[in-house]
Amino acid sequence: MMKKYLDTISRVQKEDGSLLDAMLATQEIDGCLTEDAIWAIGEAFGLAVTQVYETASFYSMIRFAPVGKTVIQVCRNAPCHVAGAQETIAALEDALGVSMGDTSTDGKYTLEYTECIGQCQASPSVLVNSKVHSNVTADKVPELMKALEKGE
Amino acid sequence: MVQEMRITLRNVGNINPCEVNDYVMAGGYKALEKARSLDRAELIAEVERSGRLRGRGGAGFNTGLKWRSAFEAEADQKYVICNADEGEPGTYKDRIILENDPHSIIEGMLICAYTIGATEAYIYCRGEYRKAISILKNAIKQAEEKGLTGEVHMHVVSGAGSYVCGEETALIQSLEGKRGEPRLKPPFPTIEGFRAKPTVVNNVETLATIPSIVEKGADWFKNTGKPGYPGTKIFSLSGDVKNKTYMEVPTDTTLRDIIYELGGGIPNGRKLKAVQVGGSSCGFLTGDMLDTSIDFDSMAEMGAALGSGSVLVIDDSHNMVDILVSIMEFFAHESCGKCVPCREGTRRMADLIGKIAKGEGTEQDLELVSKLAGYMKTSCFCMLGQSATTAISSALNLFEEDFQAKLIRGEA
């Protein structure tokens, strides 16, 4: 169990990666950072597990619980708000059947907020499994849904 | 007719960012060669003489002074850090440089490293910019292969979702593998920074501008734009404006030029209500304030800020309180949680503004909002907390009627 984590961490360290790089790479294995992964990181970096968790829990890109197969994140900051993000969120909640912050009962979709991702030239911005989708106004949601169903 | 002046952005769109030879053919790395032949103190003097290249991250600190401080510090190791943790809402100018001209940043960092005497350099890039991170890693590898990095060891490190890590001491903490909580200053990073050694932390745009200054000389830079804040500045437009794009203009350009000429004006037949320059941590400007030049000092004189150079255009279809909700939720989520005023204050403020926006707020709530804003401005540990309520104070000042309209008895 620990071996798969230690292998990944070791690879990151060889490529000159930092603690955060190691955490981000390791969480890809299970879709979130498990307790065993935290122990592995502590061992590899010579840190007390208390400190590893203390640091990891600070960052919003690091997860501790698994999420849906497809994670949809909508930016809610001022530029996207001005461009109509509120309406986009309402349309997505409707289309996915999920409330903001929740995962669908079949585990397919998780709908979340994200803070500004630096794509304000094409707001409202939506991330689908970290891939940027631009200009997603409410009327573009059906198009996005079609793409999601096709698995894009 | 206002025109762009692409100095920092000279290569964007004109070269392949994944090919170092493109950069070299476009004149790249000549400045580095020149720098390495100059005396370090002379080099700093040149940067200082350029009319004080003021940091382009938002704080506007005198770059030459920062480099001089690190140069003069005595230590067995020094560090150069590029702050690529662009997180201010509305700002994407650094992403443009990172994705399209990574070598301009690398060259700037190498010049800095030579100047202060550092052999270790880090680019701390926000985790959400995965494309940029990959481009940077590739660019460094190519620069190393060409022998351009010399004795400087360069690293690219990923952030993991934290706006506060854009604050230089919080960035250093994060780079050290800790929580991104700002440190007490003094000691300043140029004396005691990364691993307690002298460290220069500079913004992407600042570093990308250095090669031009070194190559073309300080006088050339000093004579462009506004004297107290010379050169050019990159702006990123967003919101209710026809051309949501980025542009690089001399620092004596006006906001009116940026929004109406280069930006194409307000679409859908609406009128301008407000502009937020510098991101969510800055205040608003109204239509009658657009004719000042956008340099740091002129903006400050107006009670506004240049900040990162983001320009959010807001038309008259919006109630400002609704926009403030998204601003306060941002700060509540991004507060590091270390100090009482920010940890508790951002959440309480977000709740109060949310309550007012929903039409459930009272006059008392409004008074508390104003009081809390003033308190946070003067009590928080770092600039995040101190500027979290700037937008609210500004909106209360300029758009009181929007708040009043929402108070119990008004519209929802």
Next chain:
Amino acid sequence: MLNVSITIDGKKISAPQNSTILDAAALAGIKIPTLCYMKDSNVKSNCRVCLVEVKGSRTFQPSCSTKVSEGMEIQTDTPEVRDVRKMSLELILSNHSWDCHHCLRIGNYELEELNEELCSFCFFCDCVKDGDCELQTLAKEYNVNKLPYAWAGEPYPLDQSTGAVVRNPNKCIKCRRCIETCTDVQTVNALSVVKRGNKLQVVPTLGKSLADSPCVRCGKCIESCPTGAIFAKEQFDEMLCTIRLQFNKKTIVNISSKIRTEIARLLEVDEASLDFKQIAAAFRKIGIDYVTTDEYAADRAMEDATKKLSDKLNGRSNGPVIISNSPSAIKFFNNEFTDLTDSLVTYPSNEQQFGQIAKSEWARENKIDPANVCTITLSENCSYKAEALLPEMSTDGYPNVDFVLTPREIARMFNKTAVDITKLEPCEFDSLGADKVARVDSLRSLLDNDAVQTDGVIAEMELLVNGERVKAAVAQNLGVVRRLLELVREGKSPYEIIRI
């Protein structure tokens, strides 16, 4: 040492160049309030209670971390400064439990509506730190009134997993004093701060319960906490129940004179005027059968230690001997240094020794069935509370020590039972065995905490053991224990005996 000239509250003073505003003000006799500040520890400046006005500065400056400079002009007590302090307190209290008598009412009343006298007798609210809480004291001083924010409630359950150290996250003000102590001083790393912003919380390792963390129950976090967020579990209610309801039980309390100072402080009496025999009287008044204070138990423990140490050194070929009767140090050792187990010698704590004696020879001498003896000790150190709960600390199925009470518990107990110690007639103590064994003095400087001499974190000494001169050390905190044991591991220990 260079000095600078500064002005504080209009007073011109000269202060050492590198001192903080807080220290400089203290020199001038000005006290600036603090909450997260802890002497001899990393300055954090996160509570913002110590903010002061510095001329020329746009923001208020934290006096705990801002260094003075020539010509600095400081105001520590203007209406504006008081206002920001009050706002910080209001924000903290809006997220804080309301079970101390100041705070329970302020949510609903203005201060002027409260009856001070009634408040001081009210037992309805039951925070252990009531009357001794730094936050409560500041709230009173700054007239924190009806809170302007919606109260956050008490969303977190208590963590009573260790049975000795209890955490109440609803009272935590996130000052991090406990974390500093646990991580930097004790190097136990059982506490941490997780998440960020308003969701930030102080939790044990990995967010689990304290019992599932490296916690050794040393209780240093309790000592550092300014509020009632971490406290020693109270057992006096259970004890009083035993006295009242279990008529077959004979209760015997052993009180070390070491707790005098703390008792006097908590009861707010002058220590010099407190006759120790009045404490004996107070215990008799609430129904305790026997009250002892002699050092017999401590001497017997020391006798045991001396023999074990001598035997261990005799049979030893290499490496120092590590000796301990501290339950938290032993637990710390067993958490991380089991490779050195061969070098470890343990002997009973004074508390356990007392319990063993009381339930054997003392019971027999006083013709009491040992099964009916209820033993109670008083200790400042919470680790003995945890020790008494360990299954191995029992004889024939009965715990050696039934209750370990802290000075705070005793003070609260006497308050609740309306016993005013200062008004009681002193009475004599009973004897545990004072007329027996002669005092064992040879290793007293090593084994008796009162005799150990140090002004730092290690006490060093030379002793004569088995006819040989040996170098010995006593570690004063667990961080030092870690350091010394790591040296032992590396074979570089400068001491032959280390007491942890």
